[in-house]
Amino acid sequence: MKKIRTYNNIAEKGLSIFATDNYQVSSSTEAPDAILLRSHKLHDEPLPESVLAVARAGAGVNNIPVKQYTPQGIVVFNTPGANANAVKELVIASLLLGSRGITQSMSYVNGLVNETDKAELHKKVELGKKQYGGSELSGKTLGVVGLGAIGAKIANLALDLGMNVIGYDPKLSVEAAWQLSSRVSRAENLNSLLARSDYITLHVPAIPATTGFINEEALSATKDGAKIINLARGELVNESDIIAALDTGKISAYIADFPSEALIKHDKVILFPHLGASTVEAEENCSVMGAKQLVDFLENGNIVNSVNFPTISMERTSGYRLTFANDNVPKVLGTVLTLLAELNINVLDMVNKSRDDIAYTIVDVEQQPTLDLVEQLSAVEHVFHVRSV
Ligand SMILES: NC(=O)C1=CN([C@@H]2O[C@H](COP(=O)(O)OP(=O)(O)OC[C@H]3O[C@@H](n4cnc5c(N)ncnc54)[C@H](O)[C@@H]3O)[C@@H](O)[C@H]2O)C=CC1
Numbered sequence: 001m002k003k004i005r006t007y008n009n010i011a012e013k014g015l016s017i018f019a020t021d022n023y024q025v026s027s028s029t030e031a032p033d034a035i036l037l038r039s040h041k042l043h044d045e046p047l048p049e050s051v052l053a054v055a056r057a058g059a060g061v062n063n064i065p066v067k068q069y070t071p072q073g074i075v076v077f078n079t080p081g082a083n084a085n086a087v088k089e090l091v092i093a094s095l096l097l098g099s100r101g102i103t104q105s106m107s108y109v110n111g112l113v114n115e116t117d118k119a120e121l122h123k124k125v126e127l128g129k130k131q132y133g134g135s136e137l138s139g140k141t142l143g144v145v146g147l148g149a150i151g152a153k154i155a156n157l158a159l160d161l162g163m164n165v166i167g168y169d170p171k172l173s174v175e176a177a178w179q180l181s182s183r184v185s186r187a188e189n190l191n192s193l194l195a196r197s198d199y200i201t202l203h204v205p206a207i208p209a210t211t212g213f214i215n216e217e218a219l220s221a222t223k224d225g226a227k228i229i230n231l232a233r234g235e236l237v238n239e240s241d242i243i244a245a246l247d248t249g250k251i252s253a254y255i256a257d258f259p260s261e262a263l264i265k266h267d268k269v270i271l272f273p274h275l276g277a278s279t280v281e282a283e284e285n286c287s288v289m290g291a292k293q294l295v296d297f298l299e300n301g302n303i304v305n306s307v308n309f310p311t312i313s314m315e316r317t318s319g320y321r322l323t324f325a326n327d328n329v330p331k332v333l334g335t336v337l338t339l340l341a342e343l344n345i346n347v348l349d350m351v352n353k354s355r356d357d358i359a360y361t362i363v364d365v366e367q368q369p370t371l372d373l374v375e376q377l378s379a380v381e382h383v384f385h386v387r388s389v
């Protein structure tokens with residue numbers, strides 16, 4: 001029986017992938033083999049030694065101490081693209097909220113609830129019409145920072161809204177580039193995008209290079225009166241610099257998914273309670289993808305969509321499976337194969353992949369691995385995790 005500990009609200013469609021005969025799934029299970037979570041922060045929380053993998057039903061993994069887990073052999077997964085459409089739709093809503101004074105005018109109308117005089121109500125409606133007029137998105141320039149799963153979808157859709165679209169992504173992958181319309185123009189650097197955009201939308205992960213990157217300096221390069229949309233992570237902006245820029249009118253609105261005490265108080269800020277991925281469809285996509293990845297890893301040792309281990313899969317045919325992770329240095333694979341040969345263990349099939357400083361190998365062998373064999377392999381220099389799957 002394998003145990004899965006869950007955090008947050010994980011859609012039932014994904015949880016049902018864990019067959020009830022083989023898995024126990026609960027938010028309080030002791031000694032779990034794996035964790036499936038959304039935004040719950042695992043930093044500063046002791047992880048049970050039994051954990052082999054953590055799956056993030058979503059994109060951002062800044063709630064997981066990935067660097068700390070990697071040398072322990074803990075594989076961290078995410079679900080790339082599974083909630084991108086949901087975020088795209090909320091960004092489009094944010095563009096409209098930023099252009100038309102929708103939330104402000106709705107509050108104004110709600111404030112007329114006690115107005116019983118029909119003529120007076122009409123007068124106030126006309127006053128509101130004058131006060132809350134907006135501008136159209138068509139013809140304006142949208143700057144998209146980060147052109148991955150979400151950014152590319154938004155860039156393409158904004159073109160259909162008649163916007164000019166500029167993108168900036170110094171690490172754009174080939175696959176992501178294929179998703180982008182050729183009508184999206186490329187900014188050479190962040191400041192060039194900021195200087196030309198009426199609307200700026202952020203779609204980068206919260207990593208050291210992007211933490212606080214929308215700061216006083218970036219804001220001073222920003223076009224006067226621009227509106228910034230941040231449904232990516234609160235950590236990307238320096239909040240007091242954003243508030244200062246709103247106060248001087250340097251930027252005219254900040255629309256974000258990450259409320260804070262200071263932001264809630266500001267009348268040029270529109271906030272959602274981290275709603276970007278909260279649609280039935282996105283929640284199901286993420287939980288299904290996360291659960292399938294965990295099952296394939298726990299049952300077969302295969303790794304797909306990990307953020308710290310290489311992508312590696314081998315079809316299960318005959319024999320017994322061993323997996324091991326090691327520092328990506330010469331001779332480790334040779335030493336392990338020599339050890340297996342010395343123990344007269346026949347290798348049926350094998351695949352080995354590396355990523356940055358680590359390597360991972362799946363070996364199918366003829367004889368059932370004993371505990372002693374697992375211990376001998378674990379003792380090989382530079383091997384830091386061995387599993388009989
Ligand atoms: N509010 C919400 O509910 C959600 C928020 N998110 C956030 O949005 C982020 C992006 O999500 P996806 O598009 O799915 O991820 P993704 O990994 O597909 O795309 C991220 C893109 O950012 C680019 N990038 C990295 N560093 C950069 C930099 N310094 N400047 C410009 N581009 C840079 C990468 O090359 C990549 O193309 C996530 O990391 C997460 O923090 C994602 C989903 C839901």
Ligand SMILES: O=C(O)CCC(=O)C(=O)O
Nearest residue numbers: 038039058059060277278
């Ligand atoms: O699980 C959620 O609702 C948050 C989604 C998110 O922020 C992400 O996928 O990075």
